[in-house]
Amino acid sequence: MPLRMELLVCGGTGCQASNSSRVLEVLREGIQEANLQEEVRVLMTGCFGFCEKGPIVKVMPDNIFYVEVDEESARKIVREHVIKGRIVEEKIYKEPETEERLPEQSSIPFYKKQIRIALRNCGKIDPENINEYIASDGYMALARVLTEMTPEEVIDAVKRSGLRGRGGGGFPTGLKWEATRKSKSDVKYIICNADEGDPGAFMDRSILEGDPHSVLEGMAIAGYAIGAQFGYIYVRAEYPLAIHRLRIAISQAREMGLLGKNILGTNFSFDVEIKIGAGAFICGEETALINSIEGGRGEPTVKPPYPAQVGLWKKPTNINNVETFANVPPIILNGAEWFSSIGTEKSKGTKVFALAGKVNNVGLVEVPMGITLREIIYDLGGGIKGGKKFKAVQTGGPSGGCIPAEHLDTPIDYDTLNALGSMMGSGGMIVMDEDDCMVNIAKFYLEFSCDESCGRCTACRVGNKRMLEILNKITEGKGEMEDLEMLKELAETVKDSSLCGLGQTSPNPVLSTMKFFYDEYLAHVKDKSCPAGVCTELLKYYIIPEKCVGCTACAKVCPVNVIHGEPRKVHVIDREGCIKCGECYRTCRFGAITRK
């Protein structure tokens, strides 16, 4: 009996958290009961990127994309769609503005401008089945490299493609490979950096979960290019599913002879081992990562020498990010020119972003370099939630900055983001609206950097803490004008005198918000008010006389009895004694209490 229908159930971390494993079981049971198991197959794939709308179930070849599928609707999908060919309308994605149901993945705005290179197989193949990877041309790039290209030709192709490191810094990958190739040594190493410590980032996790072989193949190609026979994947312990899928992938690749000795009958040998990290952010920095693999403390060391010269166990080491490696096989197969035709002059190809915050559609998107922030936020992201006003978008996580509305039309790449005082970083992208306080956002990221600083350099350890103290003062309404100057001075010092990338970039969230949202800092310092109404200490509660009907509810909940008034007459708050607990604000049913 030929296979005529497949149900692809998302098995990424996001969808598994909303119980997609159970959905898969229910679908299988239903299909078994209908005795259709030979014609219809259910399988688990990696992340589709639309995690917030998970669990995702895609029916092929019908090309129907179901969202938020639970057990109940899984049964209905079997009953209606699988057996009778009737689409289950209520589980089709509904466009939030037009309320139109969009059954095909490609017609959903979230997917429209995406170009999937690094994520090419995520949501399409079964990541635990190497045959499916091979069927989508997997390991063909490695085969071509081993049989038709010299290491120099491989490096040349990667150079010409214009691929730059996706781990944050954006260093040209081909140049790094060339430097490691040129270092003379009998033993060299490849490291794949899967530490992914930026808050909110999960692109590397999704690639490892959804298409682990693409990373192994990229590493093997790099190994051939630089002359290494061994590679490590450094992945954080918080990623159990990624580790599980990687283990399966490695053992299947070994069984097939695609890792190990004499790959594909050539004299090239390459094998890979997983190293599990404790998940400290600083361990993502390459020299700290190397120290950690060697069993030492995860602290950065001074560069130069670079890992390309003196790396793991003092041997030349090439370290790249997960997404960087995943881009390599398509570059070899489709050609450097194909890759470099996508993107901007100096940033080629695509970048995966984790879109989050106050947008309608959140999730992972892979877009060509040079797309504008506006396109990502309004076209893919479907605009700001609840019709609120856009304020800023944060890119680059704790190393990045906040970009205001006037720069929404900037085509984004490594260089334009840097010029705006932000960073590409690993691809975090958090959208903020009028309810977000920019001083508070800066404080959030700085707190993160303070916690994660390894403490080696004084500027980073002490400087960041001093900055945080000032921000705390400002958000508590105790800030003075001198503090703002001090803050800026400290930020510059920390940037200039820190040893590693953490300290060198940790002031960016502060500097960029001071540059673009100085008025908010001024409001906090001079007027002692928080325009977004976030900093609790600065809030002042008022009763709007026109709206107050005198129901007395607020007066009853006020714990310090500072709301006065006769029943059915307008009430007032005696702000002297108000402790800003917000109870009255939450209690009033007439919207008569505001805070500013």
Place this chain on the structure above:
Amino acid sequence: MIKSIEELKQIRDKYKDVLQNREAEENKIRILVGMATCGIAAGARDTINAIVDEVHKENINNAVVVQTGCMGFCYAEPTVEVRFPGKSPVLYGKVDAERGREIVRRHVKNGEVISEWVLKG
């Protein structure tokens, strides 16, 4: 153990078929088989499986076979609709497994509309 690039290609080609169904290309020929209660009662399941089988046998990789709900021609079930991209669809009635195979060979593969089975076109 894969020992050569040829062996790798063999594995790729062996599993390629499976992935073909997962490519949602807009410009593929779509073969829709009515699978509502009336269609199933009239034997649509045999029809669809025969069609899928024939598409494989004939190595046609620019067509997908999709089941669909009731098309409103219950008297003529099983019904099969062939849609070439950019052309108006052709609807066949009373398509049993044998007719299904013939539609694949003559219409889908060679572009010949089998007018005597057409319901409306």
